[in-house]
Amino acid sequence: MIIQFPTPYPDELLYSIIARYHIRSGNVFWKHTLEDLFGKRTISASVFLPSGIASLVQHLPKNTTLNEQMLIEKHTMYPFYTVFLPTEKAQSIYESMTSDDGKKIYMQSGIMASSIPQNRYLKYCSACAEEDIATYRELYWHRLHQLPGNLICAKHELWLEDSDVLITHSNKHAFILPTTSNCDLKRKRKITENNLIHLKDIVLRAEHLLNRKYQNQCFSHFTKFYRYHLMEKGYASYRGQVYQKKLYDDFHTYFSQQVLENLHVKIRQSDSWIANISRKHRKSFHPYYHILMLTFLGLDTNSIFKGNSFESYPFGKPKWPCLNVVCPKYHKKVIDEVTVRICEKTKKPIGRFTCPVCGFSYTRKGQDPEKTGQYRYTRIMDFGPIWNKVLKTLLEEKLSYREIARRLNVDPGTVIKYKSEKEGIEKSTKEVLKQDESGTIERYRQVWMQLQGENPRLSKTQLRNINPATYAYLYRNDNEWLQNNSPNLKKRRNDNKRVDWQKRDQEILASVQKSMDEIRYYNDKPKRVTVKRIGDVIGERALLEQHLDKMPKTKALVDDVCESEKDFRVRRIGYVIGLMNNDEDEIKVWKVLRNAGINKKFYEEVSEYIRQITNFSI
Numbered sequence: 193m194i195i196q197f198p199t200p201y202p203d204e205l206l207y208s209i210i211a212r213y214h215i216r217s218g219n220v221f222w223k224h225t226l227e228d229l230f231g232k233r234t235i236s237a238s239v240f241l242p243s244g245i246a247s248l249v250q251h252l253p254k255n256t257t258l259n260e261q262m263l264i265e266k267h268t269m270y271p272f273y274t275v276f277l278p279t280e281k282a283q284s285i286y287e288s289m290t291s292d293d294g295k296k297i298y299m300q301s302g303i304m305a306s307s308i309p310q311n312r313y314l315k316y317c318s319a320c321a322e323e324d325i326a327t328y329r330e331l332y333w334h335r336l337h338q339l340p341g342n343l344i345c346a347k348h349e350l351w352l353e354d355s356d357v358l359i360t361h362s363n364k365h366a367f368i369l370p371t372t373s374n375c376d377l378k379r380k381r382k383i384t385e386n387n388l389i390h391l392k393d394i395v396l397r398a399e400h401l402l403n404r405k406y407q408n409q410c411f412s413h414f415t416k417f418y419r420y421h422l423m424e425k426g427y428a429s430y431r432g433q434v435y436q437k438k439l440y441d442d443f444h445t446y447f448s449q450q451v452l453e454n455l456h457v458k459i460r461q462s463d464s465w466i467a468n469i470s471r472k473h474r475k476s477f478h479p480y481y482h483i484l485m486l487t488f489l490g491l492d493t494n495s496i497f498k499g500n501s502f503e504s505y506p507f508g509k510p511k512w513p514c515l516n517v518v519c520p521k522y523h524k525k526v527i528d529e530v531t532v533r534i535c536e537k538t539k540k541p542i543g544r545f546t547c548p549v550c551g552f553s554y555t556r557k558g559q560d561p562e563k564t565g566q567y568r569y570t571r572i573m574d575f576g577p578i579w580n581k582v583l584k585t586l587l588e589e590k591l592s593y594r595e596i597a598r599r600l601n602v603d604p605g606t607v608i609k610y611k612s613e614k615e616g617i618e619k620s621t622k623e624v625l626k627q628d629e630s631g632t633i634e635r636y637r638q639v640w641m642q643l644q645g646e647n648p649r650l651s652k653t654q655l656r657n658i659n660p661a662t663y664a665y666l667y668r669n670d671n672e673w674l675q676n677n678s679p680n681l682k683k684r685r686n687d688n689k690r691v692d693w694q695k696r697d698q699e700i701l702a703s704v705q706k707s708m709d710e711i712r713y714y715n716d717k718p719k720r721v722t723v724k725r726i727g728d729v730i731g732e733r734a735l736l737e738q739h740l741d742k743m744p745k746t747k748a749l750v751d752d753v754c755e756s757e758k759d760f761r762v763r764r765i766g767y768v769i770g771l772m773n774n775d776e777d778e779i780k781v782w783k784v785l786r787n788a789g790i791n792k793k794f795y796e797e798v799s800e801y802i803r804q805i806t807n808f809s810i
Contacts, residue, residue, distance in 0.1 A: 194228050197252050201324075201332050203402075206267040207239045208333035211367035213579050222365045232292065236364045236773075239314065239338065240269040241285070243294025243299060260290050263404065269335060273301045277476050278752060279408040282707070295774065299766035305759075306478045307465075308456045311339050313354040316370055317345035318377045331370040339398055340480075342454040343382050346395045351381040364773075390451045390487070395482045397493045406497045411752055414482075417496055418470055421489050423506075427470075430506050430541040431534060434470045446488050455480050474751065475759070506532065506541045508555060508566060515569055517601040518554035518582045523567065544573060551576030572602075580610070587611060591795035636665050637673065644679065652678040697743035702750055703730040711753075718767050720760040721753050758797070764788040 198212045219231065223233040230247045240665060245260050252258055264270045264286060274282040283301060288297045298304045315337045324331050337345070337352050344351055354560045356374040368374070384389070422428040427439045443466055444459060452459060457480060459466065465481050511525035535557060542591035546553040577584075586596045597604040601616045639662045643655055655678075656663040666674040704711075704726055710723055711729050719725060723740070727733030740747050744774070755763065768788040772779050781799055785792075 194251055195239070197256065197258070200258070200263075200267055201328060202580045203335045204267055205239065205333045206242055206263055207237060207339065207367055208369065209267065210237075211369040211553050212330070212332065214367055215369060222363065222367070225367075226365060233365070235292070236294070237361065237367045238294065238297075239288060239333075239359050240303070240310070241273065241294070241297045242268060243289050243297060244291040244292045245453075247292055247354060259596065262547050264289055266336070269338065269402075271403075271405070272339070272398065273303060275406050275408070276414070276479055276482055277301070277408060278410050280708075281476070282325075282408050293394045295767075295770040296330075299763060299770070302476045302478065303765045304769075305762045307458060308340055308478050311338065311360065312359060313352075314338060314359060314370070315343075315352040316355055316375045317348060317350055317352055318375075318380045319348035319350055320345060321370070321375060321377050322808075326622060331348075331375065333370055335402060336395070336399055339395070341456050343395055344388070344391050346392045346399070349383055349388060349392070351383055352721045353379045353381075362418070390447060391454065391682070393487060394451075394480075394483055397487070398479070401479060401483075402644060409497065409749065411475075412748060414496070415471075415473045416616055418485065421491065422470055423464040425489055430532075434467075436467050438465055439470060440464060443484075443488055455484075457484065458619070489630060506558075507543045512545050512566055514547035514550065514552060515554055515567065516547060516550050516576065516579055517599075518579055519547060519550035519552060519576075521547065521549045540569075545569075547576065552579060583607070583610060586807070633666075633670050636662050637670070637677075640666060640674070641677065651681075651804075657680070693739075693742045697745050700730070700732060700735065700743055703732070704746060718760070718764050721752060721755045725749060726753075761788070761790055761794060761797075764790070 194217075195212075196216070198209055198216065200206075200209050210225070210229065213229065214222065217225060217228065219225045219228070222237075226233050226235050229251055229355055230244045231721060232244075232247070232250060235242075235244045245263055249260050249263070268289070270285065270289065274285055277285075285300050286298055288294055288300065296766060303310065316334070317337060318333075320337070321331050321335060331785065337343075342351070342447055353376065355370060357368045357370070361368065373635075419432050419434075420429060422434055422439070423430065423432070427442075428434045440459075440507045465477065467483075469481055470479050470678070482496065483493070486496060507530055510528050510530075512527040512530065513523050513525050514521045514527065516522060526549060527545045527547055530545055532541050532543050534540070535542050538557070541556045542555055542557045544553060544555045551570070551574060553574040556565070557570045558567065583600065585598070586599065591599075593604040593607045596607045600607070639659065640655075643659055643662070644650075647655060650658075661672075707726075707729050711719070711726055715721060723736050727736040736750070740750065765784060765788050768784050769779060771777075771789070772784070777783075784790075785795065
C-alpha cells in the first residue's frame with residue numbers, strides 16, 4: 193500500500209494521474225512505479241481504457257475516497273466508448289478494466305474494428321494548459337482533448353495541438369506527463385466561423401457522453417429510435433423503408449467535407465455507415481456516427497437514451513375532427529382512434545376516421561401530421577344515419593339536387609346516387625313483403641330456424657349441406673335475414689399448452705448468457721459465434737434452429753452476438769495482436785495473417801485494419 197496518491201484534477205486521465213505519481217514518488221524506473229501502484233510490473237500504459245484498476249485501488253491509502261467506479265467513469269474514456277453498447281458488452285469491458293488482463297478491451301469496445309483511427313499523439317489546448325499552470329502549477333492530460341480526430345477546445349475556441357508524446361510509446365510501461373518541453377504553449381490557432389459551428393457542437397455532445405451516466409440500451413432500441421425519427425423527418429416510409437439516396441445527399445449537404453475529414457469520418461454511398469445505422473442494428477457504431485446522426489436530425493444527445501416506445505403518428509396525434517357538415521360536432525375533435533392500412537399502389541398509409549356521434553366515416557391518404565391537413569378527406573366511406581336522415585328530409589322538401597348538395601357539402605351526383613339507392617332499397621323491401629304474402633319466405637325461415645334448433649353445434653356451412661334447398665332459397669330471396677339468423681363463424685383455437693414458451697425463453701436466455709465465454713472461445717482460442725455454435729455449447733441446437741422465433745428474448749441476444757465471417761476475422765486479428773503485444777513480439781502484417789489463419793484472398797480487406805490497430809496499446 194502506498195502512503196500518498198495525487199488527487200485527480202477535473203477531467204484528468206488516469207494515465208496522467210499515474211504519471212504525476214511517478215514524478216512525486218521519486219522512482220527512477222517505471223517498473224518500480226507499477227509495482228507500487230499495481231503490485232506487478234507488467235501493466236501497460238494504456239491511455240484510453242486501462243486495465244488493472246482493481247489492483248490500483250487496493251494499493252491506495254486506506255482513507256482515500258477513490259474507488260474503481262470513480263476512476264473508470266471520471267478518468268478514463270470508458271463512458272464515451274461504451275455508452276452505445278449493450279449492457280452486457282459494457283459490463284464486460286468494465287470487468288476487464290478492473291482486472292489485470294486487458295487483452296480484450298479494445299476489441300470489445302469496437303475501437304479496433306472502427307474505421308475511425310485513434311490519434312498518434314496526446315493532444316492539448318494551449319489556453320487550457322496556461323490555466324492549469326496558473327491554478328495547479330503543473331500540466332495534466334485532459335480526457336476531452338483526447339477524442340479522435342482534429343478537434344477544437346470548445347471552451348477557448350482554439351484548435352487542439354499535437355504534443356510530442358506518442359500514445360503508443362516505445363516503452364509501453366511509461367506514463368509521460370505533459371510539460372512545456374513536450375507541449376508548445378505558444379501554438380494558438382484560431383478556428384474559422386464555418387468550422388466552429390459544427391465542431392463545437394460535436395465536442396460538446398461528446399463531453400455530455402463523457403460526463404453523464406446514461407442507461408445502456410440494446411441494439412433494437414437504437415433501430416426503433418432511428419426508424420421513428422427518420423419517418424418523422426421524411427427520410428423513411430410508414431413501413432420503415434429508408435430513402436437512402438435522399439438521406440445520403442442531405443447528410444452530405446448538411447456537414448461540410450472538411451468537418452467530416454477532421455473527424456476522420458468517411459462517407460461512401462455504397463456500403464455507407466449512414467445506410468447501416470438507419471437499418472436494423474446488428475453491431476455497435478462508433479459514437480461519432482451517433483453524434484453526427486443526432487445532430488443531422490436536430491435531436492439532443494439525451495433523446496436517444498429516453499423511453500422505449502417510438503410510436504409513429506402518420507396523421508398526427510389524437511384527437512381528430514368530424515367532417516360531417518350536419519353533425520352537431522362538426523369540426524370538433526371527437527374521434528379518438530384511427531385505423532391505418534397501406535395503399536397497395538403508392539405504399540402510403542391510409543387512415544380511416546369514424547365519428548362516434550354521427551357515424552360519418554372518411555379516409556385520408558398520405559403521411560400528414562400537420563394540423564391543417566386534418567380538415568380534409570380523401571374519400572367518404574360512410575355518411576352515417578344523421579346525414580341520411582337530413583338527406584331524406586331535404587328530398588321531401590322538394591329542394592333541387594344542387595341546393596341539397598350545397599347544404600350537405602357534397603357533389604350533386606352524390607345526392608342523386610344516394611336517392612336512387614334509397615329508392616332501390618324501399619322497392620326491394622316492398623317486393624319481399626309482397627312475396628311474403630303467400631307465406632313462402634316465412635315457411636323457409638321456420639325450416640332454417642328448426643334446423644338450427646335440432647343441430648345447435650353445427651356451423652352455417654354444415655347446416656347448408658343438410659338442407660341445401662332451404663339455404664339456396666333464403667340466400668337468393670332473403671339474404672339479410674339469413675346472415676343475421678345463422679350461427680356465427682367459429683374461430684379455431686390452436687393453443688399449444690404443452691410448452692410454456694415464456695418460461696423456456698427465460699431458461700435458454702440464462703444458459704446462453706452463462707456460456708458466452710465458452711461460446712466465443714475454445715481452449716482460449718476464438719470461435720465464431722453462430723446459432724449452431726451457441727446451440728452446440730448449451731446442448732439445444734435443434735431448439736434454437738427450429739423454434740428461436742418463439743423465444744423473443746433469446747432471439748434478441750442471439751441476433752446481437754452472432755458474427756458474420758468478416759466480424760470473426762476481425763476478432764481473430766485482434767486476439768492475435770493482443771497475444772503478440774503481450775509477448776512483446778514484433779507485429780508484421782504477414783505474421784498476423786498467418787497466426788490468425790486468415791486466407792490470402794482477404795489480404796486487402798484486413799491489411800489496412802491491421803495497420804491501424806497496431807498503433808494502440810492492447
